[in-house]
Amino acid sequence: MPKPPAWAIRAALALALAPPLAAGAGGAAAQQVPELASTDRLRVCADPANMPFSDKAGEGFENKIAAIVADELKRPLRFFWVPQGPGAVRNSLGSGLCDVIIGYASGADIVQHSNPYYRSAYVLVVKAGGPLDGVDRLEDPRLQGHRLGVIAATPPADHLLRLGLTAEAKTYALLVDRRSDSPAEEALADLAAGTVDGVILWGPIGGYFSKKAAVPLKVTPLVKETERPALSFRITFGIRAGEIQWKHKLNDVIRKRRADIEAVLTSYGVPLVPDDGRLDESERDRPVRVDEGQ
Structure with missing residues (x-):
């Protein structure tokens, strides 16, 4: 894992682990709180x-995207390092330590969101040219009898349970110390070795590490599922509630520097999907811009 996602889909984790910000009141009352x-x-x-x-x-x-924002605002960039986990939002935005978290899944009420700057989806990663090459949905019957790798407690795990694919599945830890452990790289190494036949990962993670794999891999966004939970998410800048002028400034940056931001995302192998979360066949092999009007 939408930062967005401890995993890419950070919204779900943040809601479960972190308390609301002190400035969480909305509407007119929130606009009267001095911006920090x-x-x-x-x-x-x-x-x-x-x-x-x-x-x-x-x-x-x-x-890289933070550097683009700083360049557009003509301000020096300062990072404050806060590991993901319990209280991360409270200890960063909530404490006034920083003013923005660059990646956050839209819809998480714990922060105020800018406009989305990209949308991505969970992906199925398989060996290029292998028996599962061409599968583009978890509901495909060709997955029956194959062993899939999935990160525990992420949305795709619910789909595997619903489809009866969990008995053979191999799960990888969600909450780890990323200084020493990398579940995505472990899963892709298992795929290369034949321990699993396919791996389901949050798109930015799957796209990035698949490019570094020991064997050629095919990365397919899962945008055709007919049942919930959703597997695609809008990603925004997370800021404190009530800071309306700051939100407008960041939205202006996203609008003006969209091409630069998308160039960074594409260079890292991030699968970009349109706002409805679906890909037409003509769009499947190219990045797609998020609509300007969001």
């Missing part, structure tokens, strides 16, 4: 070891 956002620098809270999103070396795509 710095006006002389861009203060970003990020995980120090969570590739491909961010790391201390500045090699994650959220590091």
